[in-house]
Amino acid sequence: MPNRCIKEGDNPDLTKERKTCTFDTDELTANLYGSRNNMERRREITKKISADPDFADPIPHDFLSREKCIEATAKKTKAVVQRGSEFCDVTNYYEMLHLINEAIGIGGYPLALHYGMFLPALEGQAEKELTDDIIPRAKNLEVIGAYAQTEMGHGTNLRELETTATYDKATQEFIINTPTRSAMKWWPGNLGKMSNYAVVTCQLFIDGRKIGPHNFLVQLRCEKTHEPLPGIIVGDIGPKMAFDTNDNGFLALDNIRVPRKNMLMKHAKVSPDGVYTPPMHAKLNYGTMVYVRAHMLYAHGQFLATAAIVATRYSAVRRQGRIEHGVPEVQILDYQTQQHRIFPQIARAYAIIFTYMDIKDQYDAMIKGIAEGQTDLLPDLHAITSGLKSVVTHMAGLGIEQCRMACGGHGYSDASGLPKLYGVQIGGCTYEGENMVMLQQTARYLMKAVASALQGKPLSHSVAYFGKKSSGKSRIGKEGGDIAREHEAMLEALEHAACRLSVEASQMWEKRGRGGETKERAWNGVTVEMNRAARVHTRVFMARSFHRRVTSSPPSIRPVLTDLLSLYLHYECVDMAHHLLEDGFCSGEQIRYLKSRLYEDLTTLRPNAVSLVDSFDQSDRELNSVLGRRDGNVYEALYQWARKSELNYTDVLPAVQKYVMPMMEENRSKL
Ligand SMILES: CCCCCCCC/C=C\CCCCCCCCC/C=C/C(=O)SCCNC(=O)CCNC(=O)[C@H](O)C(C)(C)COP(=O)(O)OP(=O)(O)OC[C@H]1O[C@@H](n2cnc3c(N)ncnc32)[C@H](O)[C@@H]1OP(=O)(O)O
Ligand SMILES: Cc1cc2nc3c(=O)[nH]c(=O)nc-3n(C[C@H](O)[C@H](O)[C@H](O)COP(=O)(O)OP(=O)(O)OC[C@H]3O[C@@H](n4cnc5c(N)ncnc54)[C@H](O)[C@@H]3O)c2cc1C
Numbered sequence: 138m139p140n141r142c143i144k145e146g147d148n149p150d151l152t153k154e155r156k157t158c159t160f161d162t163d164e165l166t167a168n169l170y171g172s173r174n175n176m177e178r179r180r181e182i183t184k185k186i187s188a189d190p191d192f193a194d195p196i197p198h199d200f201l202s203r204e205k206c207i208e209a210t211a212k213k214t215k216a217v218v219q220r221g222s223e224f225c226d227v228t229n230y231y232e233m234l235h236l237i238n239e240a241i242g243i244g245g246y247p248l249a250l251h252y253g254m255f256l257p258a259l260e261g262q263a264e265k266e267l268t269d270d271i272i273p274r275a276k277n278l279e280v281i282g283a284y285a286q287t288e289m290g291h292g293t294n295l296r297e298l299e300t301t302a303t304y305d306k307a308t309q310e311f312i313i314n315t316p317t318r319s320a321m322k323w324w325p326g327n328l329g330k331m332s333n334y335a336v337v338t339c340q341l342f343i344d345g346r347k348i349g350p351h352n353f354l355v356q357l358r359c360e361k362t363h364e365p366l367p368g369i370i371v372g373d374i375g376p377k378m379a380f381d382t383n384d385n386g387f388l389a390l391d392n393i394r395v396p397r398k399n400m401l402m403k404h405a406k407v408s409p410d411g412v413y414t415p416p417m418h419a420k421l422n423y424g425t426m427v428y429v430r431a432h433m434l435y436a437h438g439q440f441l442a443t444a445a446i447v448a449t450r451y452s453a454v455r456r457q458g459r460i461e462h463g464v465p466e467v468q469i470l471d472y473q474t475q476q477h478r479i480f481p482q483i484a485r486a487y488a489i490i491f492t493y494m495d496i497k498d499q500y501d502a503m504i505k506g507i508a509e510g511q512t513d514l515l516p517d518l519h520a521i522t523s524g525l526k527s528v529v530t531h532m533a534g535l536g537i538e539q540c541r542m543a544c545g546g547h548g549y550s551d552a553s554g555l556p557k558l559y560g561v562q563i564g565g566c567t568y569e570g571e572n573m574v575m576l577q578q579t580a581r582y583l584m585k586a587v588a589s590a591l592q593g594k595p596l597s598h599s600v601a602y603f604g605k606k607s608s609g610k611s612r613i614g615k616e617g618g619d620i621a622r623e624h625e626a627m628l629e630a631l632e633h634a635a636c637r638l639s640v641e642a643s644q645m646w647e648k649r650g651r652g653g654e655t656k657e658r659a660w661n662g663v664t665v666e667m668n669r670a671a672r673v674h675t676r677v678f679m680a681r682s683f684h685r686r687v688t689s690s691p692p693s694i695r696p697v698l699t700d701l702l703s704l705y706l707h708y709e710c711v712d713m714a715h716h717l718l719e720d721g722f723c724s725g726e727q728i729r730y731l732k733s734r735l736y737e738d739l740t741t742l743r744p745n746a747v748s749l750v751d752s753f754d755q756s757d758r759e760l761n762s763v764l765g766r767r768d769g770n771v772y773e774a775l776y777q778w779a780r781k782s783e784l785n786y787t788d789v790l791p792a793v794q795k796y797v798m799p800m801m802e803e804n805r806s807k808l
Contacts, residue, residue: 148769245383329386379560
């Protein structure tokens with residue numbers, strides 16, 4: 138079967154791997170990106186960008202200062218904006234995402250938050266009077282915006298944000314103010330240097346009454362000079378773990394007046410005479426966060442895929458040690474521990490991307506509903522995206538680290554691309570709601586589902602399985618080798634565990650309440666258990682999504698995807714074995730059975746490992762990794778990469794000349 142990546146001159150070990158492929162990699166790629174046409178379009182974009190001098194990097198960013206990186210990124214961004222239509226359909230979200238990845242990379246660029254949050258916030262929350270004016274100008278990039286919600290003192294607890302927007306009936310304006318140091322906006326991406334506007338989240342005050350957080354459009358800088366406007370202090374918050382090319386910023390506003398229409402009033406409204414009308418759902422103002430949490434899944438699936446590609450290809454190229462005496466050194470991919478480290482990451486990357494596809498469909502349905510005045514899909518989607526955001530970012534972070542360590546010493550070098558990838562990706566555990574906090578949102582929803590299930594009330598999509606009758610004992614290992622039934626048995630076991638953990642967490646909560654604690658204090662005493670239930674529930678959702686996509690995939694790729702799904706489910710069940718054992722639903726013997734099946738899966742997947750990662754179809758530009766390059770010619774490339782280090786511009790460094798040489802000279806003369 139063809140692996141379409143084979144080319145002459147490639148590392149022979151990689152070619153050998155590609156020749157053992159049992160499926161058509163293009164078919165899998167097309168399935169992953171929605172169609173053959175989408176796959177071809179991606180490749181055209183890659184080809185054009187790779188050949189274009191505007192996007193060439195003579196010196197890798199690894200060797201440049203932050204300011205130089207920002208300059209290079211701004212230059213490329215301008216080229217993307219001015220010449221984007223030469224490369225792709227600029228109205229197509231996925232083509233644009235791919236273009237940005239290819240042309241600019243993942244570390245941030247001047248328009249990241251403009252497109253990622255500023256425009257979605259205006260489109261989702263602002264009323265016609267405001268959108269008619271600002272959206273065409275924002276789309277035309279006459280103005281650039283950020284989403285300024287988090288403050289130095291508060292990010293998670295939006296209810297206590299300190300920035301105020303006080304309505305002045307006399308002038309029909311809002312007065313926006315930063316009352317304390319901790320009220321300064323702190324962290325918003327692209328706020329520091331790039332944006333001249335921002336959607337700013339403020340506590341709305343009318344007639345001295347605090348109404349809660351609402352969003353306002355505020356101009357920050359002069360459209361001609363780009364200087365901050367009077368009363369506005371804005372800047373960059375300094376170096377951070379990653380996102381070097383994003384100017385995450387600070388902002389203080391000194392009684393800045395904006396017209397009434399600058400409040401984002403699609404859902405909540407303030408009339409000219411100061412009458413407040415609440416939204417049809419209390420949290421519609423938080424809609425931009427739901428949007429980003431849903432779409433983050435795709436990016437984080439791709440981040441994990443990148444790491445899996447790098448680790449798998451490198452492990453096929455790297456030979457070290459022997460499994461048996463008297464035979465040549467083996468490819469490190471032949472070690473069982475290496476397979477156990479990397480293959481689950483491949484499976485999880487597929488699982489995350491497939492889950493995203495389901496969520497995207499649900500998100501679109503919810504938006505359609507809201508447009509028709511219905512918000513009934515929002516609570517379920519908010520709950521599951523909160524869980525997915527947390528589980529996926531954590532899973533991807535752990536997976537990238539595993540892949541990095543699987544590359545040995547070279548994984549620690551920036552040449553691998555993995556340290557930077559980890560730095561960028563792991564931010565996702567914090568932004569868009571810290572993971573522990575977002576899991577509690579899911580848990581809250583589970584508690585309601587437990588109550589509904591006990592009362593026989595209808596259950597919504599993500600928790601529908603709470604209504605199933607449990608068989609009491611798992612069928613794992615008792616299906617006589619019928620793979621479809623085996624999969625169903627594992628899914629059933631995971632659902633049983635998620636349901637049981639939710640019920641137990643609910644009982645613990647209730648018990649503390651009966652012991653005299655307030656509901657809220659009691660909640661804090663059981664949040665570890667609550668979050669555990671939320672995590673397992675979310676992992677069930679992912680497993681179901683993956684299963685659905687595999688069972689409905691075209692027959693040509695179903696066998697390899699079924700193998701991958703087997704590995705995924707066996708790995709998930711072994712990883713969560715304690716939950717399956719705790720109440721005796723599964724026996725120790727069944728867990729031992731799952732482990733032996735997992736080790737068989739590693740062997741089964743071994744011949745297709747490289748082809749499965751090739752099917753992610755990430756180009757060398759996107760990978761940005763010497764170790765993961767498609768041709769596998771790693772060692773020469775590693776040397777050429779290191780040669781570019783600025784320490785190698787001269788054979789004798791000024792620092793050596795100035796301090797180290799005189800020191801050695803002094804020491805010699807002392808003898
Ligand atoms: C040329 C270039 C072209 C490019 C084109 C390409 C385009 C690419 C675009 C996009 C790709 C997408 C990726 C974009 C990347 C962006 C990078 C992101 C950078 C980071 C940004 C940020 O971090 S912004 C700041 C985020 N901040 C947070 O997330 C704060 C977290 N806190 C909260 O959300 C809330 O405070 C919290 C939910 C924790 C609690 O809220 P609270 O008001 O206290 O409510 P609570 O009492 O807990 O609950 C009450 C009730 O409300 C329900 N609920 C809460 N939140 C929501 C919600 N969002 N939606 C619906 N319902 C919600 C909750 O469940 C409760 O319900 P009940 O139990 O009462 O029924
Ligand atoms: C790379 C990056 C980009 C960002 N971009 C933006 C942006 O564009 N716009 C923007 O507005 N913001 C942005 N942020 C800010 C981000 O949204 C917040 O940092 C995030 O929401 C977490 O809030 P916090 O910093 O207040 O953390 P904190 O809430 O202070 O969290 C600290 C610790 O307290 C715990 N904790 C807090 N509350 C609870 C609770 N109720 N229960 C249990 N534990 C709790 C947390 O779990 C965590 O362990 C960005 C942040 C980063 C890192």
